[in-house]
Amino acid sequence: MILRVAGVCFRYGSLPVLKDVTFEVNKGEVACILGPNGSGKTTLLRCINRLLRPYKGSVLVNERDVISLKRAEVAKIFGYVPQIEENRFPLTVFEAVMLGRRPHMGWRPSKRDFKAVSDILRDLDLEGLAMRKVSELSGGEWRKVIMARALAQEPEVLLLDEPTNHLDLKHQVEVLSLVRTLAKKKGLCVIMAMHDINLALRFSDKVIVISEGRIVFSGKVSELSPSIVERVYGIKVEVLHDGNGIPIIIPAI
Amino acid sequence: MRQVLEEYRGLIKRRSIVMVSLVIMLLSLTLFSISIGSMSLSLDKVVEVLTFIFLPSSRRMDPSLVRIIINLRLPRIIMAIVAGACLGVAGTILQVILRNPLASPYTIGVTSSAAFGAALAIILGAGVIGWMGKNIVYTNPYVVVFNAFTFSAMCSIIVAFLSLYKGTSPSATILAGIAMTYLFSAATSLLQYFGTTEQIAALVFWVFGDLGKAEWLDVSITSCIFLITLPLIMWLTGDYNALISSDEVAESLGVNVKTVRIISLIMASLLTATPIAFVGTISFIGLLAPHIARLIIGSDHRYLVPTSALIGAILLLAADTAGRTVLSPLILPVGILTAFMGVPLFLYLLLKRREGYL
Numbered sequence: 001m002i003l004r005v006a007g008v009c010f011r012y013g014s015l016p017v018l019k020d021v022t023f024e025v026n027k028g029e030v031a032c033i034l035g036p037n038g039s040g041k042t043t044l045l046r047c048i049n050r051l052l053r054p055y056k057g058s059v060l061v062n063e064r065d066v067i068s069l070k071r072a073e074v075a076k077i078f079g080y081v082p083q084i085e086e087n088r089f090p091l092t093v094f095e096a097v098m099l100g101r102r103p104h105m106g107w108r109p110s111k112r113d114f115k116a117v118s119d120i121l122r123d124l125d126l127e128g129l130a131m132r133k134v135s136e137l138s139g140g141e142w143r144k145v146i147m148a149r150a151l152a153q154e155p156e157v158l159l160l161d162e163p164t165n166h167l168d169l170k171h172q173v174e175v176l177s178l179v180r181t182l183a184k185k186k187g188l189c190v191i192m193a194m195h196d197i198n199l200a201l202r203f204s205d206k207v208i209v210i211s212e213g214r215i216v217f218s219g220k221v222s223e224l225s226p227s228i229v230e231r232v233y234g235i236k237v238e239v240l241h242d243g244n245g246i247p248i249i250i251p252a253i
Numbered sequence: 254m255r256q257v258l259e260e261y262r263g264l265i266k267r268r269s270i271v272m273v274s275l276v277i278m279l280l281s282l283t284l285f286s287i288s289i290g291s292m293s294l295s296l297d298k299v300v301e302v303l304t305f306i307f308l309p310s311s312r313r314m315d316p317s318l319v320r321i322i323i324n325l326r327l328p329r330i331i332m333a334i335v336a337g338a339c340l341g342v343a344g345t346i347l348q349v350i351l352r353n354p355l356a357s358p359y360t361i362g363v364t365s366s367a368a369f370g371a372a373l374a375i376i377l378g379a380g381v382i383g384w385m386g387k388n389i390v391y392t393n394p395y396v397v398v399f400n401a402f403t404f405s406a407m408c409s410i411i412v413a414f415l416s417l418y419k420g421t422s423p424s425a426t427i428l429a430g431i432a433m434t435y436l437f438s439a440a441t442s443l444l445q446y447f448g449t450t451e452q453i454a455a456l457v458f459w460v461f462g463d464l465g466k467a468e469w470l471d472v473s474i475t476s477c478i479f480l481i482t483l484p485l486i487m488w489l490t491g492d493y494n495a496l497i498s499s500d501e502v503a504e505s506l507g508v509n510v511k512t513v514r515i516i517s518l519i520m521a522s523l524l525t526a527t528p529i530a531f532v533g534t535i536s537f538i539g540l541l542a543p544h545i546a547r548l549i550i551g552s553d554h555r556y557l558v559p560t561s562a563l564i565g566a567i568l569l570l571a572a573d574t575a576g577r578t579v580l581s582p583l584i585l586p587v588g589i590l591t592a593f594m595g596v597p598l599f600l601y602l603l604l605k606r607r608e609g610y611l
Contacts, residue, residue, distance in 0.1 A: 051504055075507030089497050089552040094261050099495050103507035118257045130257045
């Protein structure tokens with residue numbers, strides 16, 4: 001399994017947002033997309049998921065172009081966790097996760113759907129919350145529920161937009177460890193847009209740095225040089241090493 | 254894992270019990286409602302007459318009694334049930350597709366455009382009216398009905414197109430609906446300015462929403478609309494669940510958001526325009542029923558839609574039964590009673606804004 005984004009260009013009206021974006025992510029790999037605010041990270045995720053249609057380029061999963069597929073087909077390939085999600089009419093956690101079965105199920109959930117949902121609730125340690133209303137959950141729990149819903153889609157690619165937003169340190173580590181474990185265990189391809197560089201580097205195999213809609217770096221975590229970060233974010237940085245080959249980047253003051 | 258599924262099954266069971274109890278409530282209310290009126294009957298008698306009507310037997314029955322029930326009480330009561338169910342379902346699907354707990358058939362302009370259609374018929378003379386004591390008699394009431402229906406249909410088509418033009422976002426749809434509401438209210442005021450006192454009185458009577466106007470033909474047409482739209486709406490309930498969070502999430506779950514929104518908008522308009530064209534404006538049932546239903550059954554639309562229908566029917570029938578009894582022998586139009594229902598709802602929402610509804 002391989003996800004290949006090839007020459008994707010996108011514009012809002014006449015404003016170009018993505019310019020010739022090309023990269024690849026392999027099965028079982030976690031890739032993070034870094035870049036300053038407004039660089040096009042979220043737009044890129046939406047283009048991959050076909051929530052937005054690029055005017056040029058293609059998104060290939062196993063050599064199959066996603067752009068021409070039906071919505072329901074796309075939903076079987078990509079699980080998507082948006083940055084913010086509100087909930088106006090509260091469902092129970094069980095029902096919220098069951099929504100992820102939407103692309104697979106008919107009008108009534110089948111035995112397989114029930115099994116998939118209860119397995120995921122167990123894997124994510126959400127069983128105790130299953131009958132709670134989602135409006136009664138804490139920020140961290142709600143994130144996990146959305147993640148569980150995306151996993152219930154049994155996707156090949158998981159797209160996460162700022163998965164650690166608004167989470168405390170414990171939940172940040174918990175959510176990202178979970179993502180990493182799932183990627184390895186289920187052979188998922190994970191792409192996550194992140195703001196926290198160090199957190200992102202710690203849990204990723206691959207880094208994609210994007211600036212003004214263009215990819216400026218794409219490669220292994222250990223290969224990310226401070227000069228790229230300085231150029232993209234426009235500040236001076238220092239690099240420390242944690243001994244495992246993962247760089248720690250801090251602003252130089 | 255076992256345990257989670259057990260818990261979920263328990264939840265489904267509780268929901269089924271709630272729905273069955275609502276059906277029983279509706280049936281008993283119906284019997285009670287048939288029994289009261291200027292000629293009050295015992296419940297035994299009501300059951301006896303009903304069995305006579307539906308299962309004809311050789312037994313003899315007072316023909317005037319049968320006539321009262323068939324021609325006067327049943328159409329009114331069945332119309333209350335069907336119209337209430339229509340409005341409850343319309344409100345539920347509008348609230349979810351517009352993702353707004355305050356959305357109702359009013360929000361998309363269906364009611365004010367129906368009133369405009371009626372005004373056009375009553376004041377510009379497409380329907381001729383007479384003045385007989387306290388009763389307004391239209392020589393051809395179906396001209397008014399047809400007008401009301403045509404204009405609400407027209408209004409919802411305009412709203413659907415305007416919202417489609419802006420990518421069918423909830424806010425675009427609501428703004429388009431509000432614009433149409435103002436347009437048609439202004440146009441109705443303009444017509445009223447040129448109307449005679451009698452014509453304006455007739456229009457006011459029409460706007461009041463009175464189930465006493467309902468005849469068997471009206472009841473049948475409204476029931477047909479309900480029975481045709483309901484299966485389609487039930488088919489879309491899974492998509493409605495996905496639409497709760499956002500368009501983006503629904504799309505990522507494989508829902509074709511634009512199509513679902515436009516179809517639902519049309520269904521909701523039909524479900525509202527039909528009963529309103531026959532009986533006049535009935536406010537708040539479409540807003541109140543979904544809220545009560547959501548409170549007792551949760552937000553899974555597979556259960557919420559039928560529950561809203563049941564609650565809408567119970568509310569409207571209860572309101573009409575009250576309207577027939579409180580100032581008896583004077584009968585209050587049900588539209589006036591339901592208008593009061595909005596007050597406790599909004600006060601409740603104001604005091605208990607916990608569930609993230611607003």
